[in-house]
Amino acid sequence: MVTDFHKRPLQYTPVSIQGSDIEVEDSFKYLCVHLNKKLDWTHNTDALYKKGQSSLHLLRRLRSFGVCRPLLRTFQYSVVASVIHYAVACWGADSTDRDRKTLNKLKWIRFGSSCYFFSEERKSWDKARESCRAREADLVVINTKEENAFISALKNQSVWLGLSDRDLEGTWKWVDGSSLTLFWGSDQPDNSGEEDCGHIRNGFPGVWNDISCLSSMQWICEKEQMLFV
Known part of the structure; x- marks a missing residue:
């Protein structure tokens, strides 16, 4: 399956993924497309996205470094998925x-x-x-x-x-x-x-x-x- 992250005015190179990766794909798509437009998770009510509410401060910092475009352009999806998994979760429950x-x-x-x-x-x-x-x-x-x-x-x-x-x-x-x-x-x-x-x-x-x-x-x-x- 090939997912195209094309969302005007943003354009991203298609990334090959496996069907079993759909949950991570949805999270990454939302992070790179929607979050670049407005840093607000409330536009999607899916619980998958709401889980990221507590990490907004980190996502703002990732966005300021332009993390989405380089990842999509340069690395295989398996790498992208792992990076997003670690980055979104990097302020863990053990951090105050x-x-x-x-x-x-x-x-x-x-x-x-x-x-x-x-x-x-x-x-x-x-x-x-x-x-x-x-x-x-x-x-x-x-x-x-x-x-x-x-x-x-x-x-x-x-x-x-x-x-x-x-x-x-x-x-x-x-x-x-x-x-x-x-x-x-x-x-x-x-x-x-x-x-x-x-x-x-x-x-x-x-x-x-x-x-x-x-x-x-x-x-x-x-x-x-x-x-x-």
Whole structure:
């Protein structure tokens, strides 16, 4: 089945889905089409949509980053569904109103079991990592395609990842010591001119590239979810 999210004045690329995914499809369609027009769940009385009422503050933030269009244009439906599932549910029952307000104030976004800080400044890889550590975090470590999609959708510029082969040329490691590297671009990493640090390329959502660690770009910090008492 192919669903077309075409709703004037918005236009979205059709996305292939399975019939069993209809509930998630309906939620995602409502999120991307109706919510972009007016941030109000009352236009649809279905209980499926009403369950999102408590997450409106998060959805407003996702909308401000333009999350819908990049996801629909770039990623397979299975990834889209997972991203929306985690994003809509990211303020869970274990988070208090105080937690949410504090996270928003500090400019952290929660996804799954982690919290993410998206910088607006540009720095070298080392300086970016110093900034993350000053926030009691580290440069982002991407473990799944869902996390890769989430990050790419919320940041459409080149950003540093916590990934490098500085310790041993050709052996890429994350800052946490793990070595899972799944989303390199074609013929990457190529180490063209001492390119020892990894980043997501501007204009290529979700695609990793190696580049000089002295380059200047924005970055993403990651830490375990924060609960404030």
